[in-house]
Amino acid sequence: MCYGQEKQIAIKHADFLETDEENYPDATIALGNVFIEVDGATLKCKKAILYNANNYLQALGKVILNQGDTIIQTSKYIEYDGKTKQSLSWGDVVLKDQSMTLKTDTLQFDRVSQQLYYRHHATIEDDTNVLESETGNYFLNEKKFQAETDVIITNPEYVLKSKHLDYFTDTGKAYLYGKTTIKGKESFIYCEKGFYDTKADVSHFTKNAYILYKDRRIDGDSLYYDRKRAFASATRNIIMTDTINNTVLRGNYAEYFREKDSAFVVKRAVAISKTEKDSIYIHGDTLLFTGKPDKRIVRAYHNVKFFKPDMSGKCDSLHSNQATGLLKMFKKPVLWTENGQITGKLIHLLSNPKTEKLDSLKVLEDAFLIQKDTIEGFNQIKGRDMYAKFENNEIKTVDFVGNGETLTYLRDDETTELMAIAITTCSKFHIKFKNKEIKEIRYLIKEDGKTYPPSKLPENIRKLKNFIWRENERPKTKEDIFIKGIIKNKEVKLSKKSIKKKQKVIEK
DSSP: OOOSSOOOOEEEEOSEEEEETTTEEEEEEEEEEEEEEETTEEEEEEEEEEETTTTEEEEEEEEEEEETTTEEEEEEEEEEETTTTEEEEEEEEEEEOSSOEEEEEEEEEETTTTEEEESSOEEEEOSSOEEEESEEEEETTTTEEEEEEEEEEEETTEEEEEEEEEEETTTTEEEEEEEEEEEESSOEEEEEEEEEETTTTEEEEEESEEEEOSSEEEEESEEEEETTTTEEEEEEEEEEEETTTTEEEEEEEEEEETTTTEEEEEEEEEEEEEOSSOEEEEEEEEEEEESOGGGOEEEEEEEEEEEETTEEEEEEEEEEETTTTEEEEESSOEEEOSSEEEEOSEEEEEEOTTTOOEEEEEEEEEEEEEEEOSSSSEEEEEEEEEEEEEETTEEEEEEEEEEEEEEEEEEOTTTOOEEEEEEEEEEEEEEEEETTEEEEEEESSOOEEEEEOGGGSOGGGSSOTTOOOOGGGOOOSGGGGGOOSOOOOSOOOOOHHHHHHHHHHHHO
8 A cells, every 4th residue: 555755753852862772673762851753743752762764663651642733642652653654542542633532542543544543432522512432433634533332422412322423523413323312301312324413403314213202202204303493393104192192193294393382294194093992083184283282272274084983074174172172173064973964064073071072062054964764865954053962972962943954754663664754844953862863853942844655755855955965075994084075986896908907017
């Protein structure tokens, strides 16, 4: 290997000069206040042994090596090869440059590449951090510290541990490789690849990363974190877990503000709230969560759908208050139960915040309740406003107020044969349910109605005005909440041509 023109090591001063051919053949021994020039650097020590023929130096006793005005190193002992420009120092080695101080027991220095090596633990301290590792390299020109094996960065705000990192002492930027943890006062971060700007307190993690707070965890393929702003964002395959409210947010982009305890999620966003028996899945183009856990507000905007096994719904926007248990649905809202549908201009659904069970339902303006008959047709009830009460998450009573109309199928209790169809108008009436079916309608103000034999009431007039059965919009599974508009039959019949194309792809 070529190292350029070799320069001879020169002893410029010593209190005494002597030789000892028996113990140090062909060497000059310098004692007391030794001053030496070494390839543009200077060295001071108490004793030096210079092998002139080999251009090789041994120095000991309070050794001080200066390289220009920027690097100074102290140690107990140093060896320097003028041919290869390699030095080896040991014994309380301390090296300083303009941006850091390195301390170790043994240090190797390649002056050609301006690279330092250590293999038995070292600490590097700059104006921001203290870094420790068992092995590592420091590149003086790049001010780059490459640490391996049990790396620790200690900062007043956090402690970073990693298997391997590249750290630039002038900028404070760290590039992380392998299993890494960052433990702060209020957060814990794990990743296996990433970047951390330790001075700006900004980081970006790209492999198996998550951020853990006291009551929340954020996972994502890519995580950005700003410690000073207490802000985090995540991209692709996001999971935000709220351990207090048993809520999970999923999507492909999210932002979280810890100080305000708020978050929003977009791109296939879904909120999953776990209850005692099952979970409710809420989807919208945008999901927004604000407030502390006991007073959390959930908002969903545009193409909103939610699903749980015993109830599902759809609207343009949704507002839910964790403290009161009140959920509001806006703009063409619709609720589906097992065999029923409820619509109106505005729907309020109230749950008990402690038991998480449904308490009551309010439908304001154009309330319309449709329940599929056991065999054919639809039982229909409409009015201006509707008020319902629940027991064990099932509708027990319903009150309609203003401009009420009912159309009900009357069947024989034993044979279930359709006996008649009744159409009634009344401004106020009360309905009782049993086993999820209408069992009694009590008209509280004088009603006006008529009962028709089935043969006398044609099919085309067995629907009240503004009747719309929206079953094809209804999410029947948690996957259906992501479908916009009409939910089509999932059974797909392929043509012979399509089947052949798929077979070719499989064969390839």
